[in-house]
Amino acid sequence: MKSFFFRFLFILFLLPASLSAQTVYFPVGSFGDSDDEDFAAKNIQxxxxxxLWTYHVHLDNDVQLIYTFSINDFGSFKGRVTGVKLSVTWTDGNTYVVNKEYNPATLVVEPDSNYIRPHPERPYWGKGSFDDKHRLFFHNTNDGVQYDLDLTFTNIAKGKTMGDGVYKVGNNELGMALLIPHADVNGMVAINSDTLNVxxxxxxxxIYQNNLSSEIIDRSYRIKTGDSENGMFFHFLTLRKAGIQTPIGYGVGYRNGLEYLITPSSIERVESDPETSELDRYVKIKPYQTDLLNVRVNKHMDTYSLLNELGGIKRFVAKKVIGGELIEMNGTVTINKDQPGYFYYLVAK
Structure with a gap:
């Protein structure tokens, strides 16, 4: 009876707030361990x-990097491509970004070894067991900047999924799997001849979506703090056209080494950055399973939009065709005044 009562309350949260709202359907199934298939490419029509397969690393010398493998289709504006993007916020305070695109036919994804590579002859890939060691590699020179990266993930916390991992909003689907909630990282990163052992x-x-982010999400919040003994990582999203305030997504928390599910009850945007209006400098996030999280941006490292790489008329046309753009921001945060962490926010506008 108690289980039925909580299930009934949960369904009430999903009901549309108006006749024009779209019902949100949450993943079918329970919180559990991820497996090889959660790494596999969906690549649906x-x-x-x-x-996106997104790695986000925060290094002890305050260097951050975001390494993303992707499959993207922009309809009439641009056909389907596979690619890789590396963004490195360096010791000089600058952020260096390189993008490469390839034909989807060249994409290599092997779930049994967590191997991903956009082209078998290009030196950027990830590979290795999440139960042991997982390695990231990148080498490229772009616009006069040479990028070198060789990192190994160890002490990897068990990946987690929510049931089948699929959230549905109208005809839109968003799938999510947190494959590495936490790992220790060591290796080498270099920009030009400046090399760091880190x-x-x-x-x-x-994650994957069957529609543009500008049609599904309003904001995406990835936040990590602590480790797999005491800490958390979550990826929460607010929806753009659902007509309800309930966010989606989930996370993994750790208390004395014991893991638990984190799901969002509410997200309140309290303060925006005066210079970068898209950045939520202060948000109040209330999970169902923990106390309120007061998240304040401590250091805003970078803001990036893929459309920034297009000039003039191309950018104007792209925004019209795909209905806007996706703004990425990363840096460090403080949670409840004394808990350090780092963030990667996305805003669809």
Whole structure:
């Protein structure tokens, strides 16, 4: 009876707030361990499809990097491509970004070894067991900047999924798997001849959507703090046209080494950055399973939009065709005044 009562209350949260609202359907199934298939490429047929394997690493010397493998389809504006993007916020305070695109036919994804590579002859890939060691590699020279990266993830916390991992909003679907909620990271990163031997922490998640982010989400909040003994990582999203305030997504928390599910009850945007209006400098996030999280941006490292790489008329046309753009922001945060962490926010506008 108690289980039925809570299930009934949960369904009430999903009901549309108006006749024009779209019902949100949450994943079918329970919180559990991820497996090889959660790494596998979905690559489903859809006019506006995108799929991302995102690694975000925070290093002890305050260097951050975001390494993303992707499949993207922009409909009439641009056909389906596979690609890789590396963004490195460096010791000089600058952020260096390199993008490469390839034909989807060249994409290599092997779930049994967590191997991903956009082209078998290009030196950027990830590979290795999440139960042991997972390695990231990148080498490229772009616009006069040479990028070199060789990092190994160890002490990897068990990946987690919510049932089948699929959230549905009208005809839109968003799938999510938190494949590395926490890992220790060590290795080498270099920009040009400036080479660092580094240590730090990182996470990785895998998401896919059958429509543009500008049609599904309003904001995306990835936040990590602590480790797999005491800490958390979550990826919460607010929806753009659902007509309800309930966010979606989930996370993994740790108390004395014991893991638990985190799901969002509410997200309140309290303060925006005066210079970068898209950045939520202060948000109040209330999970169902923990106390209120007061999240304040401590250091805003970078703001990036893929459309920034297009000039003039191309950018104007792209925004018209795909209905806007996706703004990425990363940096460090403080949670409840004394808990350090780092963030990767996305805003669809």
């Amino acid at each position: 859809s006019k506006y499809f995108n799929e 240590t730090g922490v990182g996470y990785m998640d895998h």
